[in-house]
Amino acid sequence: MVAVAILAAGRGTRMKSDLPKVLHPLGSRSLVERVLDSVTGLNPSRRLVIVGYRSELVRDALASYPATVEFVEQTEQLGTGHAIQQLLPHLEGFDEDLLVLNGDVPLLRPETLELFLTTHREKANPASILTAHIPNPKGYGRVFCDERQNLQAIIEDRDCTLEQRQNQRVNAGVYCFRWKDLAEVLPKLTSNNNQKEYYLTDAVNFLRPVTVFDVEDYQEILGINDRKQLSESYSILQTRIKDHWMAQGVTIIDPGSVTIDDSVTLQPNVIIEPQTHLRGKTAIGSGSRIGPGSLIEDSQIGENVTLLFSVVCDSAVQSETRVGPYAHIRGEATVGSGCRIGNFVELKNSQLGENTNVAHLSYVGDASLGDRVNIGAGTITVNYDGVNKHRTTIGDRTKIGSNNTLVAPLTIGEDVTTAAGSTITDDLPNDCLAIARSRQVVKPGWRMKEKGDS
Ligand code: UD1
Numbered sequence: 516m517v518a519v520a521i522l523a524a525g526r527g528t529r530m531k532s533d534l535p536k537v538l539h540p541l542g543s544r545s546l547v548e549r550v551l552d553s554v555t556g557l558n559p560s561r562r563l564v565i566v567g568y569r570s571e572l573v574r575d576a577l578a579s580y581p582a583t584v585e586f587v588e589q590t591e592q593l594g595t596g597h598a599i600q601q602l603l604p605h606l607e608g609f610d611e612d613l614l615v616l617n618g619d620v621p622l623l624r625p626e627t628l629e630l631f632l633t634t635h636r637e638k639a640n641p642a643s644i645l646t647a648h649i650p651n652p653k654g655y656g657r658v659f660c661d662e663r664q665n666l667q668a669i670i671e672d673r674d675c676t677l678e679q680r681q682n683q684r685v686n687a688g689v690y691c692f693r694w695k696d697l698a699e700v701l702p703k704l705t706s707n708n709n710q711k712e713y714y715l716t717d718a719v720n721f722l723r724p725v726t727v728f729d730v731e732d733y734q735e736i737l738g739i740n741d742r743k744q745l746s747e748s749y750s751i752l753q754t755r756i757k758d759h760w761m762a763q764g765v766t767i768i769d770p771g772s773v774t775i776d777d778s779v780t781l782q783p784n785v786i787i788e789p790q791t792h793l794r795g796k797t798a799i800g801s802g803s804r805i806g807p808g809s810l811i812e813d814s815q816i817g818e819n820v821t822l823l824f825s826v827v828c829d830s831a832v833q834s835e836t837r838v839g840p841y842a843h844i845r846g847e848a849t850v851g852s853g854c855r856i857g858n859f860v861e862l863k864n865s866q867l868g869e870n871t872n873v874a875h876l877s878y879v880g881d882a883s884l885g886d887r888v889n890i891g892a893g894t895i896t897v898n899y900d901g902v903n904k905h906r907t908t909i910g911d912r913t914k915i916g917s918n919n920t921l922v923a924p925l926t927i928g929e930d931v932t933t934a935a936g937s938t939i940t941d942d943l944p945n946d947c948l949a950i951a952r953s954r955q956v957v958k959p960g961w962r963m964k965e966k967g968d969s
Protein backbone atom coordinates (compact mmCIF):
# COMPACT_ATOMS: atom_id res chain seq x y z
CA MET A 516 0.00 0.00 0.00
CA VAL A 517 1.01 3.56 -0.58
CA ALA A 518 -0.20 6.85 0.89
CA VAL A 519 -0.25 9.94 -1.29
CA ALA A 520 0.51 13.51 -0.28
CA ILE A 521 -0.22 16.42 -2.59
CA LEU A 522 1.39 19.82 -2.06
CA ALA A 523 -1.33 22.40 -2.54
CA ALA A 524 -0.66 25.11 0.02
CA GLY A 525 1.13 27.69 -2.11
CA ARG A 526 -0.51 30.80 -3.53
CA GLY A 527 1.23 30.54 -6.86
CA THR A 528 2.45 34.13 -6.95
CA ARG A 529 3.45 33.91 -10.60
CA MET A 530 -0.18 33.24 -11.61
CA LYS A 531 -1.00 36.82 -10.44
CA SER A 532 -4.28 35.58 -9.06
CA ASP A 533 -6.18 35.49 -5.77
CA LEU A 534 -7.31 31.97 -6.56
CA PRO A 535 -4.91 29.35 -5.19
CA LYS A 536 -2.85 28.12 -8.12
CA VAL A 537 -3.94 24.50 -7.76
CA LEU A 538 -7.58 25.54 -8.25
CA HIS A 539 -7.01 27.04 -11.66
CA PRO A 540 -8.87 24.96 -14.21
CA LEU A 541 -7.09 23.02 -16.91
CA GLY A 542 -9.99 22.13 -19.18
CA SER A 543 -12.78 20.55 -17.17
CA ARG A 544 -10.86 20.05 -13.89
CA SER A 545 -8.62 22.01 -11.60
CA LEU A 546 -4.91 21.24 -11.33
CA VAL A 547 -5.27 19.59 -7.94
CA GLU A 548 -8.17 17.42 -9.11
CA ARG A 549 -6.08 16.27 -12.03
CA VAL A 550 -3.21 15.35 -9.72
CA LEU A 551 -5.62 13.46 -7.45
CA ASP A 552 -7.09 11.67 -10.46
CA SER A 553 -3.66 10.64 -11.70
CA VAL A 554 -3.10 8.53 -8.54
CA THR A 555 -6.49 6.77 -8.55
CA GLY A 556 -5.05 3.66 -10.19
CA LEU A 557 -2.55 3.26 -7.34
CA ASN A 558 -5.44 2.75 -4.95
CA PRO A 559 -3.78 4.80 -2.19
CA SER A 560 -4.47 3.93 1.44
CA ARG A 561 -4.66 7.66 2.24
CA ARG A 562 -4.86 10.88 0.24
CA LEU A 563 -3.38 13.81 2.16
CA VAL A 564 -3.70 17.24 0.61
CA ILE A 565 -1.55 19.94 2.20
CA VAL A 566 -3.43 23.23 2.12
CA GLY A 567 -2.54 26.72 3.27
CA TYR A 568 -3.20 29.76 1.11
CA ARG A 569 -7.02 30.22 1.10
CA SER A 570 -7.32 26.64 2.25
CA GLU A 571 -11.11 26.89 2.64
CA LEU A 572 -11.38 27.28 -1.14
CA VAL A 573 -9.33 24.15 -1.76
CA ARG A 574 -11.30 22.20 0.85
CA ASP A 575 -14.59 23.32 -0.73
CA ALA A 576 -13.41 22.49 -4.23
CA LEU A 577 -12.54 18.95 -3.15
CA ALA A 578 -15.57 18.46 -0.89
CA SER A 579 -17.37 16.35 -3.48
CA TYR A 580 -14.27 14.49 -4.65
CA PRO A 581 -15.28 10.82 -5.00
CA ALA A 582 -12.52 9.42 -2.75
CA THR A 583 -11.73 10.39 0.84
CA VAL A 584 -9.31 13.28 1.07
CA GLU A 585 -7.62 14.34 4.32
CA PHE A 586 -6.53 17.95 4.62
CA VAL A 587 -3.40 19.00 6.43
CA GLU A 588 -2.90 22.70 7.18
CA GLN A 589 0.36 24.47 6.48
CA THR A 590 -0.48 27.86 7.95
CA GLU A 591 2.67 29.57 6.74
CA GLN A 592 4.08 28.53 3.39
CA LEU A 593 7.76 28.19 4.12
CA GLY A 594 8.58 25.81 1.30
CA THR A 595 7.88 22.33 -0.03
CA GLY A 596 9.97 20.68 2.70
CA HIS A 597 8.12 22.63 5.37
CA ALA A 598 4.85 21.49 3.79
CA ILE A 599 5.85 17.83 4.14
CA GLN A 600 7.00 18.45 7.72
CA GLN A 601 3.34 19.18 8.52
CA LEU A 602 2.60 15.49 7.87
CA LEU A 603 4.71 14.33 10.82
CA PRO A 604 1.89 14.34 13.42
CA HIS A 605 -0.54 12.80 10.92
CA LEU A 606 1.67 9.91 9.88
CA GLU A 607 2.99 8.87 13.27
CA GLY A 608 3.65 5.14 13.27
CA PHE A 609 2.97 4.98 9.54
CA ASP A 610 5.10 2.24 8.02
CA GLU A 611 4.45 2.38 4.29
CA ASP A 612 5.64 4.28 1.27
CA LEU A 613 4.61 7.88 0.71
CA LEU A 614 4.16 9.19 -2.82
CA VAL A 615 4.53 12.98 -2.87
CA LEU A 616 3.31 15.07 -5.78
CA ASN A 617 3.39 18.80 -6.37
CA GLY A 618 -0.15 20.03 -6.86
CA ASP A 619 0.84 21.87 -10.04
CA VAL A 620 1.93 18.89 -12.18
CA PRO A 621 -1.36 17.92 -13.85
CA LEU A 622 -0.34 15.98 -16.96
CA LEU A 623 1.14 12.85 -15.37
CA ARG A 624 -0.16 9.64 -16.88
CA PRO A 625 -1.44 7.05 -14.39
CA GLU A 626 0.72 4.39 -16.13
CA THR A 627 3.81 6.48 -15.47
CA LEU A 628 3.04 6.73 -11.77
CA GLU A 629 2.33 3.00 -11.59
CA LEU A 630 5.68 2.21 -13.19
CA PHE A 631 7.40 4.71 -10.92
CA LEU A 632 5.94 3.07 -7.83
CA THR A 633 6.79 -0.44 -9.03
CA THR A 634 10.36 0.65 -9.70
CA HIS A 635 10.59 2.27 -6.27
CA ARG A 636 9.47 -0.98 -4.65
CA GLU A 637 11.83 -3.13 -6.72
CA LYS A 638 14.85 -0.98 -5.96
CA ALA A 639 13.81 -0.74 -2.30
CA ASN A 640 15.76 2.47 -1.73
CA PRO A 641 14.70 5.04 0.87
CA ALA A 642 13.63 7.45 -1.89
CA SER A 643 12.89 7.63 -5.61
CA ILE A 644 12.56 10.72 -7.72
CA LEU A 645 10.82 11.26 -11.05
CA THR A 646 12.94 13.14 -13.56
CA ALA A 647 12.96 14.10 -17.24
CA HIS A 648 15.23 15.68 -19.80
CA ILE A 649 13.46 18.80 -20.98
CA PRO A 650 14.34 21.28 -23.70
CA ASN A 651 13.70 24.36 -21.54
CA PRO A 652 14.62 23.50 -17.92
CA LYS A 653 14.31 27.06 -16.64
CA GLY A 654 12.69 27.19 -13.20
CA TYR A 655 13.10 23.51 -12.41
CA GLY A 656 15.41 21.91 -9.91
CA ARG A 657 18.31 20.26 -11.77
CA VAL A 658 19.13 16.63 -11.08
CA PHE A 659 22.77 15.55 -11.03
CA CYS A 660 23.77 11.88 -11.12
CA ASP A 661 27.05 10.03 -11.27
CA GLU A 662 27.92 7.85 -14.26
CA ARG A 663 26.06 4.90 -12.71
CA GLN A 664 22.90 7.03 -12.49
CA ASN A 665 23.05 7.36 -8.73
CA LEU A 666 21.63 10.64 -7.52
CA GLN A 667 24.26 13.09 -6.40
CA ALA A 668 22.22 16.24 -5.84
CA ILE A 669 19.11 18.20 -6.73
CA ILE A 670 19.89 21.88 -7.01
CA GLU A 671 17.13 24.47 -7.43
CA ASP A 672 17.30 26.67 -10.51
CA ARG A 673 17.97 29.79 -8.43
CA ASP A 674 20.75 28.08 -6.48
CA CYS A 675 22.51 26.73 -9.59
CA THR A 676 25.71 28.13 -11.01
CA LEU A 677 25.56 29.20 -14.67
CA GLU A 678 27.19 25.94 -15.62
CA GLN A 679 24.81 23.82 -13.54
CA ARG A 680 21.88 25.54 -15.23
CA GLN A 681 22.93 23.94 -18.53
CA ASN A 682 21.80 20.59 -17.16
CA GLN A 683 18.50 19.70 -18.78
CA ARG A 684 17.64 16.87 -16.44
CA VAL A 685 15.00 18.17 -14.04
CA ASN A 686 13.10 17.21 -10.93
CA ALA A 687 9.43 16.58 -11.76
CA GLY A 688 8.26 17.34 -8.24
CA VAL A 689 7.13 13.74 -7.78
CA TYR A 690 8.83 11.52 -5.22
CA CYS A 691 8.35 8.24 -3.48
CA PHE A 692 9.72 7.82 0.05
CA ARG A 693 9.99 5.12 2.61
CA TRP A 694 8.13 7.27 5.14
CA LYS A 695 10.20 6.20 8.14
CA ASP A 696 13.41 7.33 6.43
CA LEU A 697 11.89 10.61 5.30
CA ALA A 698 10.46 11.33 8.76
CA GLU A 699 13.97 11.03 10.18
CA VAL A 700 15.52 13.63 7.87
CA LEU A 701 12.63 16.13 7.74
CA PRO A 702 13.59 17.87 11.01
CA LYS A 703 17.10 18.44 9.66
CA LEU A 704 16.02 20.80 6.85
CA THR A 705 17.33 24.36 6.87
CA SER A 706 16.31 27.39 4.82
CA ASN A 707 19.84 28.29 3.90
CA ASN A 708 19.22 28.96 0.19
CA ASN A 709 18.33 31.64 -2.33
CA GLN A 710 14.61 31.60 -1.48
CA LYS A 711 15.04 31.17 2.32
CA GLU A 712 12.69 28.20 2.11
CA TYR A 713 12.69 24.66 3.47
CA TYR A 714 13.14 22.56 0.33
CA LEU A 715 11.75 19.07 0.02
CA THR A 716 14.54 18.48 -2.47
CA ASP A 717 17.02 18.85 0.41
CA ALA A 718 15.33 15.97 2.20
CA VAL A 719 16.00 13.90 -0.91
CA ASN A 720 19.59 15.10 -0.81
CA PHE A 721 19.91 13.74 2.74
CA LEU A 722 18.74 10.27 1.74
CA ARG A 723 20.90 7.71 -0.02
CA PRO A 724 20.71 5.79 -2.26
CA VAL A 725 17.96 7.44 -4.33
CA THR A 726 16.39 5.84 -7.39
CA VAL A 727 16.25 8.22 -10.35
CA PHE A 728 13.39 7.40 -12.69
CA ASP A 729 13.35 9.15 -16.08
CA VAL A 730 10.05 9.84 -17.80
CA GLU A 731 10.21 9.29 -21.55
CA ASP A 732 7.68 11.97 -22.48
CA TYR A 733 8.84 15.13 -20.72
CA GLN A 734 5.48 16.81 -21.37
CA GLU A 735 3.99 14.70 -18.60
CA ILE A 736 6.00 16.42 -15.93
CA LEU A 737 5.52 20.03 -16.95
CA GLY A 738 4.74 22.10 -13.86
CA ILE A 739 2.45 25.10 -13.96
CA ASN A 740 3.77 28.27 -12.39
CA ASP A 741 2.27 30.95 -14.64
CA ARG A 742 -0.54 31.50 -17.14
CA LYS A 743 1.67 30.80 -20.13
CA GLN A 744 2.55 27.37 -18.77
CA LEU A 745 -1.15 26.83 -18.05
CA SER A 746 -1.97 27.48 -21.70
CA GLU A 747 0.91 25.28 -22.91
CA SER A 748 -0.32 22.43 -20.75
CA TYR A 749 -3.83 22.97 -22.10
CA SER A 750 -2.58 22.52 -25.68
CA ILE A 751 -0.73 19.35 -24.71
CA LEU A 752 -3.87 17.99 -23.07
CA GLN A 753 -5.93 18.90 -26.13
CA THR A 754 -3.53 17.15 -28.46
CA ARG A 755 -3.75 14.01 -26.31
CA ILE A 756 -7.56 14.09 -26.26
CA LYS A 757 -7.95 14.73 -29.98
CA ASP A 758 -5.35 12.12 -30.95
CA HIS A 759 -7.25 9.63 -28.80
CA TRP A 760 -10.61 10.30 -30.50
CA MET A 761 -9.13 10.33 -33.98
CA ALA A 762 -7.64 6.90 -33.25
CA GLN A 763 -11.16 5.80 -32.22
CA GLY A 764 -12.58 6.79 -35.62
CA VAL A 765 -13.71 10.36 -35.06
CA THR A 766 -13.02 12.88 -37.83
CA ILE A 767 -11.77 16.22 -36.55
CA ILE A 768 -11.48 18.73 -39.34
CA ASP A 769 -8.88 21.31 -38.34
CA PRO A 770 -8.08 20.06 -34.82
CA GLY A 771 -6.27 23.30 -33.98
CA SER A 772 -9.57 25.18 -33.91
CA VAL A 773 -11.45 22.55 -31.89
CA THR A 774 -11.37 21.96 -28.11
CA ILE A 775 -12.67 18.84 -26.38
CA ASP A 776 -12.75 18.27 -22.62
CA ASP A 777 -11.47 14.92 -21.44
CA SER A 778 -14.87 14.23 -19.88
CA VAL A 779 -16.48 14.09 -23.35
CA THR A 780 -17.28 10.78 -25.08
CA LEU A 781 -17.59 10.38 -28.83
CA GLN A 782 -18.75 7.45 -30.94
CA PRO A 783 -16.88 6.42 -34.10
CA ASN A 784 -17.88 8.32 -37.26
CA VAL A 785 -18.67 11.52 -35.48
CA ILE A 786 -17.45 14.49 -37.54
CA ILE A 787 -16.29 17.56 -35.68
CA GLU A 788 -16.17 20.62 -37.91
CA PRO A 789 -13.87 23.61 -37.24
CA GLN A 790 -14.41 26.10 -34.40
CA THR A 791 -16.33 23.63 -32.29
CA HIS A 792 -16.00 23.17 -28.53
CA LEU A 793 -17.23 20.15 -26.59
CA ARG A 794 -17.30 20.51 -22.83
CA GLY A 795 -18.24 18.75 -19.63
CA LYS A 796 -20.13 15.50 -19.62
CA THR A 797 -21.07 15.64 -23.29
CA ALA A 798 -21.66 12.50 -25.35
CA ILE A 799 -22.16 12.39 -29.12
CA GLY A 800 -23.56 9.47 -31.09
CA SER A 801 -22.24 7.90 -34.25
CA GLY A 802 -22.68 9.68 -37.56
CA SER A 803 -23.39 13.07 -36.05
CA ARG A 804 -21.85 16.13 -37.63
CA ILE A 805 -21.13 18.90 -35.16
CA GLY A 806 -20.20 22.41 -36.23
CA PRO A 807 -18.74 24.46 -37.63
CA GLY A 808 -18.96 27.05 -34.90
CA SER A 809 -20.75 25.13 -32.17
CA LEU A 810 -20.52 24.76 -28.40
CA ILE A 811 -21.93 21.74 -26.58
CA GLU A 812 -21.72 21.52 -22.81
CA ASP A 813 -22.95 18.75 -20.52
CA SER A 814 -25.33 17.46 -23.20
CA GLN A 815 -26.22 14.22 -24.94
CA ILE A 816 -26.44 14.20 -28.71
CA GLY A 817 -27.85 11.12 -30.47
CA GLU A 818 -26.84 9.54 -33.77
CA ASN A 819 -26.85 11.26 -37.16
CA VAL A 820 -27.63 14.65 -35.69
CA THR A 821 -26.45 17.73 -37.53
CA LEU A 822 -25.70 20.79 -35.48
CA LEU A 823 -24.58 23.92 -37.23
CA PHE A 824 -23.39 27.16 -35.56
CA SER A 825 -25.36 26.36 -32.42
CA VAL A 826 -25.07 26.19 -28.65
CA VAL A 827 -26.43 23.30 -26.58
CA CYS A 828 -26.08 23.27 -22.77
CA ASP A 829 -27.40 20.81 -20.16
CA SER A 830 -29.74 19.28 -22.72
CA ALA A 831 -30.36 16.23 -24.92
CA VAL A 832 -30.97 15.98 -28.65
CA GLN A 833 -32.00 12.62 -30.07
CA SER A 834 -31.07 10.96 -33.34
CA GLU A 835 -31.63 12.33 -36.83
CA THR A 836 -32.47 15.81 -35.57
CA ARG A 837 -31.18 18.89 -37.37
CA VAL A 838 -30.19 21.87 -35.30
CA GLY A 839 -29.24 25.35 -36.49
CA PRO A 840 -27.83 27.42 -37.85
CA TYR A 841 -27.89 29.68 -34.79
CA ALA A 842 -30.02 27.72 -32.36
CA HIS A 843 -29.63 27.79 -28.56
CA ILE A 844 -30.83 24.77 -26.61
CA ARG A 845 -30.44 25.00 -22.85
CA GLY A 846 -31.84 24.41 -19.37
CA GLU A 847 -32.47 20.66 -19.54
CA ALA A 848 -34.30 20.77 -22.81
CA THR A 849 -34.89 17.44 -24.56
CA VAL A 850 -35.48 17.21 -28.27
CA GLY A 851 -36.81 13.97 -29.74
CA SER A 852 -35.60 12.28 -32.89
CA GLY A 853 -36.24 13.60 -36.38
CA CYS A 854 -36.89 17.15 -35.20
CA ARG A 855 -35.86 20.36 -36.85
CA ILE A 856 -34.68 23.23 -34.67
CA GLY A 857 -33.85 26.04 -37.02
CA ASN A 858 -32.48 29.52 -37.34
CA PHE A 859 -32.54 31.76 -34.28
CA VAL A 860 -34.56 29.38 -32.14
CA GLU A 861 -34.09 29.21 -28.37
CA LEU A 862 -35.37 26.19 -26.45
CA LYS A 863 -35.25 26.27 -22.66
CA ASN A 864 -36.41 23.63 -20.21
CA SER A 865 -38.74 22.16 -22.82
CA GLN A 866 -39.49 18.66 -24.00
CA LEU A 867 -40.11 18.02 -27.67
CA GLY A 868 -41.48 14.74 -29.02
CA GLU A 869 -40.49 13.18 -32.34
CA ASN A 870 -40.56 14.85 -35.75
CA THR A 871 -41.50 18.19 -34.28
CA ASN A 872 -40.34 21.40 -35.93
CA VAL A 873 -39.46 24.75 -34.50
CA ALA A 874 -37.80 26.04 -37.58
CA HIS A 875 -37.48 29.80 -37.42
CA LEU A 876 -37.12 32.69 -34.97
CA SER A 877 -38.87 31.26 -31.90
CA TYR A 878 -38.56 31.10 -28.12
CA VAL A 879 -39.92 27.93 -26.57
CA GLY A 880 -39.46 27.92 -22.80
CA ASP A 881 -41.00 25.72 -20.08
CA ALA A 882 -43.04 23.86 -22.69
CA SER A 883 -43.93 20.29 -23.62
CA LEU A 884 -44.53 19.65 -27.29
CA GLY A 885 -45.84 16.32 -28.57
CA ASP A 886 -44.92 14.49 -31.78
CA ARG A 887 -45.23 16.07 -35.25
CA VAL A 888 -45.96 19.50 -33.86
CA ASN A 889 -45.12 22.45 -36.06
CA ILE A 890 -44.37 25.81 -34.54
CA GLY A 891 -44.69 28.65 -37.04
CA ALA A 892 -41.97 31.24 -37.55
CA GLY A 893 -41.66 33.89 -34.90
CA THR A 894 -43.76 32.14 -32.26
CA ILE A 895 -42.96 32.59 -28.61
CA THR A 896 -44.15 31.05 -25.38
CA VAL A 897 -44.93 33.75 -22.84
CA ASN A 898 -43.69 31.73 -19.91
CA TYR A 899 -42.87 34.42 -17.39
CA ASP A 900 -45.32 36.84 -15.77
CA GLY A 901 -42.59 38.82 -14.10
CA VAL A 902 -42.70 36.69 -10.95
CA ASN A 903 -43.34 33.05 -11.85
CA LYS A 904 -42.67 30.77 -14.79
CA HIS A 905 -45.61 28.88 -16.30
CA ARG A 906 -45.81 25.88 -18.62
CA THR A 907 -47.19 25.47 -22.09
CA THR A 908 -48.33 22.05 -23.30
CA ILE A 909 -49.02 21.34 -26.95
CA GLY A 910 -50.48 18.02 -28.19
CA ASP A 911 -49.43 15.83 -31.11
CA ARG A 912 -49.81 17.06 -34.69
CA THR A 913 -50.80 20.58 -33.66
CA LYS A 914 -49.81 23.41 -35.95
CA ILE A 915 -49.14 26.76 -34.37
CA GLY A 916 -49.37 29.55 -36.98
CA SER A 917 -46.61 32.04 -37.57
CA ASN A 918 -45.97 34.79 -35.06
CA ASN A 919 -48.17 33.37 -32.29
CA THR A 920 -47.89 34.42 -28.67
CA LEU A 921 -48.74 31.51 -26.38
CA VAL A 922 -49.53 32.94 -22.96
CA ALA A 923 -48.78 30.35 -20.27
CA PRO A 924 -50.10 28.56 -18.30
CA LEU A 925 -51.64 27.05 -21.41
CA THR A 926 -52.71 23.64 -22.64
CA ILE A 927 -53.32 23.18 -26.33
CA GLY A 928 -54.79 19.85 -27.48
CA GLU A 929 -53.92 17.52 -30.35
CA ASP A 930 -54.63 18.26 -34.02
CA VAL A 931 -55.18 21.94 -33.32
CA THR A 932 -54.45 24.71 -35.79
CA THR A 933 -53.96 28.30 -34.69
CA ALA A 934 -54.14 31.20 -37.07
CA ALA A 935 -51.09 33.27 -37.84
CA GLY A 936 -50.60 36.23 -35.54
CA SER A 937 -52.76 34.80 -32.75
CA THR A 938 -52.28 35.58 -29.09
CA ILE A 939 -53.55 32.43 -27.40
CA THR A 940 -54.51 32.98 -23.78
CA ASP A 941 -57.07 30.19 -23.18
CA ASP A 942 -56.68 26.42 -23.32
CA LEU A 943 -57.68 24.75 -26.59
CA PRO A 944 -59.36 21.33 -26.89
CA ASN A 945 -58.36 18.68 -29.43
CA ASP A 946 -59.34 19.11 -33.09
CA CYS A 947 -60.08 22.78 -33.46
CA LEU A 948 -59.02 25.95 -35.21
CA ALA A 949 -58.29 28.94 -33.02
CA ILE A 950 -58.11 32.48 -34.36
CA ALA A 951 -57.16 34.99 -31.75
CA ARG A 952 -56.58 38.32 -33.44
CA SER A 953 -58.73 41.24 -34.48
CA ARG A 954 -60.27 41.04 -37.92
CA GLN A 955 -58.72 43.00 -40.73
CA VAL A 956 -60.76 46.08 -41.64
CA VAL A 957 -60.78 47.29 -45.26
CA LYS A 958 -62.25 50.73 -46.10
CA PRO A 959 -62.76 51.03 -49.89
CA GLY A 960 -61.77 54.35 -51.44
CA TRP A 961 -60.11 55.66 -48.28
CA ARG A 962 -57.04 57.90 -48.75
CA MET A 963 -54.74 59.85 -46.51
CA LYS A 964 -55.60 63.53 -46.58
CA GLU A 965 -53.07 65.54 -48.61
CA LYS A 966 -51.47 68.67 -47.07
CA GLY A 967 -53.61 71.73 -47.87
CA ASP A 968 -56.89 69.70 -48.14
CA SER A 969 -59.61 71.33 -46.08
C1 UD1 B 1 9.54 22.58 -7.24
C2 UD1 B 1 10.83 21.86 -6.85
C3 UD1 B 1 11.72 21.77 -8.09
C4 UD1 B 1 10.98 21.03 -9.19
C5 UD1 B 1 9.64 21.70 -9.48
C6 UD1 B 1 8.83 20.82 -10.41
C7 UD1 B 1 11.30 22.37 -4.52
C8 UD1 B 1 12.13 23.14 -3.59
N1 UD1 B 1 11.51 22.59 -5.82
O1 UD1 B 1 9.87 23.90 -7.59
O2 UD1 B 1 12.92 21.08 -7.79
O3 UD1 B 1 11.76 21.01 -10.38
O4 UD1 B 1 8.89 21.87 -8.28
O5 UD1 B 1 7.67 21.43 -10.85
O6 UD1 B 1 10.50 21.56 -4.09
N2 UD1 B 1 3.81 24.36 -1.90
C9 UD1 B 1 3.27 24.15 -0.65
N3 UD1 B 1 3.80 24.82 0.41
C10 UD1 B 1 4.84 25.64 0.31
C11 UD1 B 1 5.43 25.84 -0.98
C12 UD1 B 1 4.88 25.18 -2.05
O7 UD1 B 1 2.30 23.39 -0.52
O8 UD1 B 1 5.27 26.19 1.33
C13 UD1 B 1 3.23 23.65 -3.06
C14 UD1 B 1 2.74 24.58 -4.14
O9 UD1 B 1 1.37 24.90 -3.93
C15 UD1 B 1 2.95 23.75 -5.38
C16 UD1 B 1 4.10 22.83 -5.05
O10 UD1 B 1 4.24 22.87 -3.66
O11 UD1 B 1 1.81 22.97 -5.72
C17 UD1 B 1 5.41 23.25 -5.71
O12 UD1 B 1 5.74 24.55 -5.31
P1 UD1 B 1 6.40 25.58 -6.33
O13 UD1 B 1 6.62 26.85 -5.58
O14 UD1 B 1 5.63 25.64 -7.56
O15 UD1 B 1 7.82 24.89 -6.57
P2 UD1 B 1 8.78 25.08 -7.82
O16 UD1 B 1 9.51 26.37 -7.66
O17 UD1 B 1 8.06 24.86 -9.07
Ligand code: CA
Pocket residue numbers: 617619738739740
Ligand atom coordinates in the same frame (compact mmCIF):
# COMPACT_ATOMS: atom_id res chain seq x y z
CA1 CA C 1 5.97 24.58 -9.59
